Amino acid sequence: MISIQNLSFTYPDGTTALLNITIDIPNNSSTGIVGANGAGKSTLVNHFNGYFLPQTGSISIEKDVINKKNLDVIRKKVGLVFQNPDDQLFTARLYDDIAFGPENLGMPPTEIARVVEASLRDINLWELRDKPPSHLSQGQKRFAAFAAVLVMNPTILVMDEPTSDLDPGNRRKLITLVNSLVKTKITVSHDLDFIWDTCQRVCLMNNGRIVADGPTGKILGCR
Numbered sequence: 001m002i003s004i005q006n007l008s009f010t011y012p013d014g015t016t017a018l019l020n021i022t023i024d025i026p027n028n029s030s031t032g033i034v035g036a037n038g039a040g041k042s043t044l045v046n047h048f049n050g051y052f053l054p055q056t057g058s059i060s061i062e063k064d065v066i067n068k069k070n071l072d073v074i075r076k077k078v079g080l081v082f083q084n085p086d087d088q089l090f091t092a093r094l095y096d097d098i099a100f101g102p103e104n105l106g107m108p109p110t111e112i113a114r115v116v117e118a119s120l121r122d123i124n125l126w127e128l129r130d131k132p133p134s135h136l137s138q139g140q141k142r143f144a145a146f147a148a149v150l151v152m153n154p155t156i157l158v159m160d161e162p163t164s165d166l167d168p169g170n171r172r173k174l175i176t177l178v179n180s181l182v183k184t185k186i187t188v189s190h191d192l193d194f195i196w197d198t199c200q201r202v203c204l205m206n207n208g209r210i211v212a213d214g215p216t217g218k219i220l221g222c223r
């Protein structure tokens, strides 16, 4: 379970992006986070793996309270797929981007080779493993960013606008892939069809607050 208690966050320029957020996200659940541009969705989810650290309030993942000393533990459990795949792909070769996390964990080389190949094959990008990520299409970059996270075998997956660059066929493939690999998911999206298809619960944000929280049908109304 992810437990968030009284979380607030203000950017250095004085913009308050989160105001006293308190929510629990149980294991084996799939939660959507929706709201207008600027509501605070990205700021909130960027806290879930310690990419942002709480200024006020706290977040815990099971018994681990997120702080700068336990980020390795947290990041093994929580995978965060950023809104922009370019923020996640930074080496000169796709293969190296996928290997980066496992190498950081100190996995043995033969194990790294095995999990990286499996991840690249899962997303049908094995043939492109020697390409620079910058030469991939936007959709391919999106899948590559997922592979870089899924290769770590996270127990919780946090996705920020995962379907942005995907056509309907690839959107379906992404849903199938993610559902087969991770049970606890949190998705920020404007793609309400995607939320309907993948989330049982929805949190609606406005001005840094959660203003509604409940079953998807109740919060989003009729499809």
Ligand code: ADP
Pocket (backbone or CB within 6 Å): 011, 012, 013, 015, 016, 017, 035, 036, 037, 038, 039, 040, 041, 042, 043, 044
């Ligand atoms: P959402 O993901 O819902 O669109 P964000 O979390 O990106 O919202 O932004 C919440 C608020 O924080 C907005 O008012 C936005 O302008 C502001 N904000 C986001 N990033 C920064 C930043 N780096 N510096 C200052 N303000 C920011």
